[in-house]
Amino acid sequence: MDASIRNATVMDDTRILELINSHAAKGLMLSKTPYKIYCNIQSFFVAEDSNGKIIGCAALSVMWKDVAEVTSLAVDNDYFGKGVGKALVEKCIERARALKIEKLIALTYQDKFFERLGFKLFDKDAFPRKLWRECLECPKLEMCDEKGYMYIL
Ligand SMILES: CC(C)(COP(=O)(O)OP(=O)(O)OC[C@H]1O[C@@H](n2cnc3c(N)ncnc32)[C@H](O)[C@@H]1OP(=O)(O)O)[C@@H](O)C(=O)NCCC(=O)NCCS
Incomplete structure (x- = not known):
């Protein structure tokens, strides 16, 4: 499936929260408040299907000079296994490279x-x-x- 990945805008807030908090309710990731989304909106990417529906999100969170973390990675259940998560993480890798960051990390249950x-x-x-x-x-x-x-860039 061809999901297109773009920078998030504040208008994506409700859908980003839905995606993250639905998985957070199952203990798969940390829940987020609207405040956290707005504060970090510039770090967020969203994945859209061909109808413009947001089907996934992720954020690149810079931790220190040499390291950033992939956070808030969440794909709509109906779109699992179609390459959406991969496309989002690849976008985080691309952004981290552009920032000249050396290492990308993730804390996860998704080994x-x-x-x-x-x-x-x-x-x-x-x-x-x-x-x-x-x-x-x-x-x-x-x-x-x-x-x-960890992914070495
Ligand atoms: C983890 C998650 C983001 C993966 O997204 P996805 O769009 O389903 O994954 P993709 O289709 O891009 O998978 C990429 C590759 O990983 C593999 N993969 C994905 N999830 C897998 C799993 N649970 N077990 C084994 N392989 C898996 C896919 O088979 C695919 O392999 P391929 O390249 O050989 O085809 C998604 O399952 C999700 O949102 N989970 C709930 C929230 C969560 O746990 N987020 C992570 C927080 S760190």
């Missing part, structure tokens, strides 16, 4: 997906904790059971 895209497992506990800003909002914080995946 196979990230492995398929060339990410490698890494020891997330070896990363300075102050960099994990998103984690400060996570109820699991010290008991994180997500795996860390």
Whole structure:
């Protein structure tokens, strides 16, 4: 399926929240508030189908000079397995390269997906904790059971 990926606008807020929070309700990712979306809207990409329906989103969150994180990656259930998630992560990779960032990371339960895209497992506990800003909002914080995946650019 050919999803087109574009920069998000503030008009995409409701749909981005729907996508993220529907998966967050199943414990697959962190939930987001409208405030968080507006603050970070410039980091967001959305995927559209040929009718202009938003079927996925992702954000590139710069953590430090050398590293950025893929966050808020969410695809509409009806469009799983059609390359939408891959297209979104590839867009994050492209943006990270343009920013001259060296490493892209993801904290995730989606091992196979990230492995398929060339990410490698890494020891997330070896990363300075102050960099994990998103984690400060996570109820699991010290008991994180997500795996860390890294892609060297
Ligand atoms: C993870 C997620 C973004 C994947 O999106 P998707 O559009 O279904 O994935 P794609 O179709 O682009 O898959 C790309 C590749 O990964 C593989 N893949 C995707 N999910 C997989 C899974 N759960 N198990 C095994 N392989 C998987 C696909 O088969 C495909 O492989 P291919 O290139 O050989 O065809 C989507 O399932 C999702 O939104 N999940 C819920 C929210 C979530 O967990 N987000 C991640 C937070 S870090």
